[in-house]
Amino acid sequence: MIRLPRSIALPLLALVVLLALFPAYGPLLFPAKHAFLMQKLAGIMILAMLAMSLDLLVGVTGLVSLAHAAFFGLGGYGLALLSPEYEAANLWLVLPATLAGVAAASAVVGWLSIRTSGIYFIMVTLAFGQMGFYLFNDSKGAGGSDGMYIMVTPSLEIAGTALLRLSDKMTFYYVVLALFVGVYFGLRMLLASPFGRVVAAIGVNENRVRGLGFDPDRYKLVAFVIGCTVAGLAGFLAAMQYGFVNPSMLSWHHSGEALVMVILGGMGTLFGPALGAFVFELARYGLESMTEHWLAAMGVFVIVVVLALPKGIAGLLLRLARPRDEGDGS
Amino acid sequence: MTAAPVASREAVLETRGLTKAFGGLVAVNAVSLRFLERQPHAIIGPNGAGKSTLVNLLTAHMRPSEGQILCRGVDITRLPAHKMPGLGIGRSYQKTNVFPSFSCFENVRLAAQSRLSTSMRFFRPASSLRDTNAHADEALELCGLSARRHRVAGTMSYGEQRQLEIGMVLATAPQILVLDEPLAGMGVEESELMVALLKDLARRYTLILIEHDMDAVFSIAEVLTVMVNGTMLESGPVEQVRASQAVQDAYLGDGGEVF
Numbered sequence: 110m111i112r113l114p115r116s117i118a119l120p121l122l123a124l125v126v127l128l129a130l131f132p133a134y135g136p137l138l139f140p141a142k143h144a145f146l147m148q149k150l151a152g153i154m155i156l157a158m159l160a161m162s163l164d165l166l167v168g169v170t171g172l173v174s175l176a177h178a179a180f181f182g183l184g185g186y187g188l189a190l191l192s193p194e195y196e197a198a199n200l201w202l203v204l205p206a207t208l209a210g211v212a213a214a215s216a217v218v219g220w221l222s223i224r225t226s227g228i229y230f231i232m233v234t235l236a237f238g239q240m241g242f243y244l245f246n247d248s249k250g251a252g253g254s255d256g257m258y259i260m261v262t263p264s265l266e267i268a269g270t271a272l273l274r275l276s277d278k279m280t281f282y283y284v285v286l287a288l289f290v291g292v293y294f295g296l297r298m299l300l301a302s303p304f305g306r307v308v309a310a311i312g313v314n315e316n317r318v319r320g321l322g323f324d325p326d327r328y329k330l331v332a333f334v335i336g337c338t339v340a341g342l343a344g345f346l347a348a349m350q351y352g353f354v355n356p357s358m359l360s361w362h363h364s365g366e367a368l369v370m371v372i373l374g375g376m377g378t379l380f381g382p383a384l385g386a387f388v389f390e391l392a393r394y395g396l397e398s399m400t401e402h403w404l405a406a407m408g409v410f411v412i413v414v415v416l417a418l419p420k421g422i423a424g425l426l427l428r429l430a431r432p433r434d435e436g437d438g439s
Numbered sequence: 440m441t442a443a444p445v446a447s448r449e450a451v452l453e454t455r456g457l458t459k460a461f462g463g464l465v466a467v468n469a470v471s472l473r474f475l476e477r478q479p480h481a482i483i484g485p486n487g488a489g490k491s492t493l494v495n496l497l498t499a500h501m502r503p504s505e506g507q508i509l510c511r512g513v514d515i516t517r518l519p520a521h522k523m524p525g526l527g528i529g530r531s532y533q534k535t536n537v538f539p540s541f542s543c544f545e546n547v548r549l550a551a552q553s554r555l556s557t558s559m560r561f562f563r564p565a566s567s568l569r570d571t572n573a574h575a576d577e578a579l580e581l582c583g584l585s586a587r588r589h590r591v592a593g594t595m596s597y598g599e600q601r602q603l604e605i606g607m608v609l610a611t612a613p614q615i616l617v618l619d620e621p622l623a624g625m626g627v628e629e630s631e632l633m634v635a636l637l638k639d640l641a642r643r644y645t646l647i648l649i650e651h652d653m654d655a656v657f658s659i660a661e662v663l664t665v666m667v668n669g670t671m672l673e674s675g676p677v678e679q680v681r682a683s684q685a686v687q688d689a690y691l692g693d694g695g696e697v698f
Contacts, residue, residue, distance in 0.1 A: 301564040303571075306549050310538050317536045320500070322524030322553030322611055331559065 113380070114430040121380055128154070128286055132279050144278065148350070149394065151282050154289040155346045157386035160370040161296055161379050162339035167368065168376030169300065170332045171312035175364045176218060176234035179241035180337040182359030183211050184344030186245060189257040189354045197264040200275075204263075204345060211341030212334050219333035223326055226315075238361045246356040256355025259348060275349065285346055289383075292339055296379055299335065308332045312377065373414055374421050381423025388414075388422065449511070451476050451645050452497065452528070452615055457506035459492050466492040468669040469506070474615070479641040481648045481660035489669040490649045491533060494619045497647070498523050498530040510615075524553045529613030533620045533649075535600045537607065539593025543584055546592050546603055548575040550610035575610055582606030583636065598629030605636065615645045622652045634658060657681075 131150060135143040159181055166172040187207030192198040222233045245251050262276035274280050299305045307328050310318045315325045348354045357363065374385020392410055396403035418425050450473040459467040467489040474480050482490050495501040497508065499520040508516045510526050537546050548565060551574040552558045579585045582602045587595060592603060601621060608616060621637065622630050634655050640646055641659055650656050657677060664674040665686050673683050680686055
């Protein structure tokens with residue numbers, strides 16, 4: 110998993126190139142819908158970041174968290190709450206402050222949750238996630254169940270000169286693309302690091318890792334905080350894109366969807382959950398436009414994929430790409 | 440090889456009245472043992488004698504109900520399991536416990552990472568840790584798996600996985616090796632290889648061996664402890680224990696054959 114086979118890396122690279130060129134060929138292929146599709150793709154890349162960050166917890170470390178969307182939502186609310194009402198927020202301040210807030214919140218939640226494991230961890234994170242949901246749902250200051258608007262897109266300036274006009278749709282698209290690719294490589298780097306090796310081993314056999322001299326709880330907590338902070342970044346971007354946040358961003362349904370993306374895509378592979386986000390969202394988009402009962406159709410689709418591909422899309426790709434002599438790695 | 444007089448050598452590990460009760464069942468009952476520097480020590484006993492529980496107590500995988508464990512005279516009874524490798528106490532497991540999706544080398548490198556002051560290092564790949572990689576290769580060499588370096592651990596033979604299990608312990612730079620039935624489930628040829636390896640290790644480390652295979656035990660150990668029903672029946676130089684009538688009666692029955 111550290112090094113991807115060439116036969117997978119190249120098609121993935123091609124997909125990224127296709128995404129990068131979309132603003133060029135989109136208007137030719139979909140003249141009526143181009144702007145909408147570009148926004149849709151940016152939205153999917155943001156969800157792919159959420160899915161990859163959840164994969165660090167679920168697929169790599171073995172922490173099945175249902176609080177993940179809460180940190181996504183917290184990232185969005187961070188931007189909404191820190192933005193002045195009628196002026197652009199300063200991204201240099203608002204982004205680090207938001208991420209620090211998300212990291213601190215996840216450190217507290219993680220510290221309290223990680224002492225449990227298995228089904229209890231799922232229940233405790235579910236409870237924390239819903240606490241987050243109701244905190245914003247019931248608070249007057251944050252707009253309650255109606256949510257909040259971000260009137261002016263934040264600006265990124267140095268000495269009064271705008272570096273990037275983030276309110277420009279194409280600029281925003283490329284920023285999201287760059288961060289999407291950056292999050293993927295950042296997490297890959299993390300997994301190859303000494304820390305990442307310990308964390309990946311914890312996902313396989315926590316007790317053995319303890320026997321080798323590592324305190325699993327400390328490593329799990331740090332992985333949890335990193336994963337949740339990346340989710341916060343994704344939520345921040347989502348809030349920037351739509352100019353709007355509401356409590357449903359934090360709800361456990363949303364965590365559940367991210368979990369489905371991870372499982373569809375293939376746990377523990379990083380690129381799998383990113384693909385899972387694309388497949389899930391595009392299937393939703395396709396089915397939504399075909400039938401009113403798209404949720405039922407979506408359910409059938411997910412069940413069929415999971416039954417046919419127990420290790421997800423990535424599992425299928427890795428099986429196809431596997432070198433001949435490697436045998437049956439279980 | 441004959442055992443040195445017991446009192447003259449330093450005890451690297453010592454238990455005093457070590458007891459572990461699970462509810463009403465006393466799995467290990469007031470066991471006091473001294474493990475001496477580089478003196479291979481085997482613990483034998485029938486199933487249910489409490490040998491594995493004793494290993495779990497010695498390596499802090501379980502908390503004793505009563506009693507003390509000392510490492511070079513220092514009380515380590517209350518320390519958590521992840522502190523053991525730092526004290527030089529390494530263990531292997533009765534059930535093969537390697538990371539099947541990691542390569543053979545990655546398994547030992549992970550173990551070797553425990554020598555670092557911390558593995559909370561996020562930016563450079565583990566493959567760039569020069570010392571750690573060298574330690575990992577040394578451990579592979581010691582356990583005889585250098586040729587299998589790149590194999591995915593889960594695809595190796597059972598015997599090789601057992602060797603890797605030992606290699607991982609060695610990579611943590613132990614002084615005391617607690618090996619829980621390293622020969623369990625091995626074929627004849629695999630066993631021979633492993634016994635040769637264990638003999639070699641007995642010269643470099645303080646070996647504490649739980650084992651059922653008597654031939655192996657007698658060819659490796661200098662000191663023998665016999666446990667029955669959680670209690671220590673007999674402990675001392677191999678020849679002495681072998682001759683003990685209590686052991687013959689209680690454990691071996693018509694044990695003349697086994698010996």
